[in-house]
Amino acid sequence: MxxxxxxxxxxxxxxxxxxxxxxxxxxxxxxxxxxxxxxxxxxGVKVAIPGWLSFERSHRDARTGRNPQTGEAIQIKASYGVKVSAGSKLKAAAKG
Structure with a gap:
């Protein structure tokens, strides 16, 4: 980091x-x-800055998880998140 x-x-x-x-x-x-x-x-619109970054909404399906304290199975609701991807120019800059 x-x-x-x-x-x-x-x-x-x-x-x-x-x-x-x-x-x-x-x-x-x-x-x-x-x-x-x-x-x-x-x-739900993908926003892209070619070569640099792209942002898009991602969907997570409902799933079964575990309570870390008790180990009990719990249901996790479906939800949305954001996927951020680096473009080629940003990746090249990170390599030095």
Whole structure:
């Protein structure tokens, strides 16, 4: 696991510095990006940024699980999750 991280504030500041935009403008764009991604994924639409990332809603079927404390069988309801996949450019950047 990486011992370095970039939080949202640092990301916004870095994008602002790279693009020459204000941090307020970049923050608005980042908010809009995540609002659009979350709305579309919730509607079952796959959002793809070719070469970089893709987000899609995934369905988990109902299943039988175990209570870890008692070992008792329990029913887990069907649910939805999100699958995030890295694209080729992001994978290449991670390799160094």
């Amino acid at each position: 990486a011992d370095k991280s970039l939080n949202r504030t640092e990301l916004v500041a870095a994008i602002a510095a790279e693009s020459g935009q204000t941090q307020a403008a970049v923050n608005t764009v980042v908010d809009a990006l995540f609002n659009i991604v979350s709305t579309n994924v919730a509607d």
